[in-house]
Amino acid sequence: MSRTANPQSQSQSPAVAAAALAASNNNNNNNNNNQLNQLNINNLQPHTNNSSFKQNASTMPQYSTQQQNASTSQHQLAQQQQQQLSQQQQQQAATTNNTSSSSGGSSQVVGLHYKIGKKIGEGSFGVIFEGTNLINGIPVAIKFEPRKTEAPQLRDEYRTYKHLNGVKGIPSAFYFGQEGLHNILVIDLLGPSLEDLFDWCGRKFTVKTVVQVSVQMISLIQFVHEHDLIYRDIKPDNFLIGRHGLPDENHVHLVDFGMAKQYRDPRTKQHIPYREKKSLSGTARYMSVNTHLEVNYLGKV
Numbered sequence: 279m280s281r282t283a284n285p286q287s288q289s290q291s292p293a294v295a296a297a298a299l300a301a302s303n304n305n306n307n308n309n310n311n312n313q314l315n316q317l318n319i320n321n322l323q324p325h326t327n328n329s330s331f332k333q334n335a336s337t338m339p340q341y342s343t344q345q346q347n348a349s350t351s352q353h354q355l356a357q358q359q360q361q362q363l364s365q366q367q368q369q370q371a372a373t374t375n376n377t378s379s380s381s382g383g384s385s386q387v388v389g390l391h392y393k394i395g396k397k398i399g400e401g402s403f404g405v406i407f408e409g410t411n412l413i414n415g416i417p418v419a420i421k422f423e424p425r426k427t428e429a430p431q432l433r434d435e436y437r438t439y440k441h442l443n444g445v446k447g448i449p450s451a452f453y454f455g456q457e458g459l460h461n462i463l464v465i466d467l468l469g470p471s472l473e474d475l476f477d478w479c480g481r482k483f484t485v486k487t488v489v490q491v492s493v494q495m496i497s498l499i500q501f502v503h504e505h506d507l508i509y510r511d512i513k514p515d516n517f518l519i520g521r522h523g524l525p526d527e528n529h530v531h532l533v534d535f536g537m538a539k540q541y542r543d544p545r546t547k548q549h550i551p552y553r554e555k556k557s558l559s560g561t562a563r564y565m566s567v568n569t570h571l572e573v574n575y576l577g578k579v
Contacts, residue, residue: 387412388462389453394420403431403536404460408467411452417467417521418452422460431536432463438535439465442505447498447531468531469521473514491517494530502532506544511537513564 386394388409395408404423411418423432432454439451449466456462472491476483483491495517502509509532516534520526542549562570 388420388457389455389464392418392420392453392464403427409464418464419467421463421465423463425456425459425461430461432461434538435535436463438507438538441507442502442535445501446526447494447501447529449531449533465533466531467521468518468533469527470519471515472517472519472530475519476514491530495532498530498532502538503541506540506542506547507538508541509535509538511561511564513561 388394391412393410393412395410397405398408398419399406404421404427407420407422409418409420410416421432423430436451436454439449442448443450449468451463451465453464454462470478498517499509499512511534516532518531518533520529520531540550
């Protein structure tokens with residue numbers, strides 16, 4: 279028995295087939311745009327897998343596999359970041375060993391009741407670990423700074439947290455002290471930074487998300503200024519959202535006050551005189567033009 283071909287497939291011209299394919303691609307692009315437009319501060323989720331933040335895979339937005347170039351680029355970036363992290367871990371191995379020995383040997387406890395967990399970050403200041411309050415079981419972040427560092431920051435950072443205590447978006451500081459060769463600061467454990475989220479979302483936020491985040495960031499900086507301080511290290515790495523599963527998980531928090539300083543007298547509200555020949559402060563990539571030109575707020579060079 280001979281097979282009869284589909285009349286529709288026989289009559290379909292190349293032009294019609296091309297039009298149908300274009301319509302299909304447009305539908306796929308529209309679906310991708312709709313997914314991107316849904317991104318905002320209330321449902322930010324990474325679109326690449328990473329175990330650092332332990333996000334539930336079922337809640338992650340599903341992106342079209344047709345975006346092959348973008349996926350390949352993101353995979354390469356993830357590999358580079360993993361290699362950099364591995365190198366940093368090797369460089370900080372000695373510091374980590376010292377912090378472990380200074381925190382009570384095998385018990386890994388500092389400040390009487392803060393148990394040290396895994397390392398979650400590091401920088402010029404030292405190393406930061408995830409930890410647990412053994413009294414109430416609440417997770418905390420524990421920062422270690424070598425006591426012999428040229429410019430110690432943790433004590434001043436602790437005082438700043440206490441000065442700004444009780445404000446939404448400013449983490450609480452629970453403890454500062456010395457453990458062996460290190461200064462120790464214990465604060466609230468928070469979620470990922472805006473820089474991390476920006477990377478995980480393909481370095482693209484919707485206008486709505488940008489507005490929602492910016493309003494919170496500006497409000498936090500305004501509050502700091504109202505309390506006679508200037509922050510001096512504004513960058514997306516220092517703005518973190520709350521920890522997953524908590525009521526403040528969608529709120530922006532400001533952390534790392536090691537560079538903050540008073541710019542006016544708390545009593546008189548008069549500006550503190552400008553000091554000549556002071557060193558530059560902050561992160562070069564995010565410094566203002568005036569800071570790079572060594573121009574102060576009065577316009578003097």
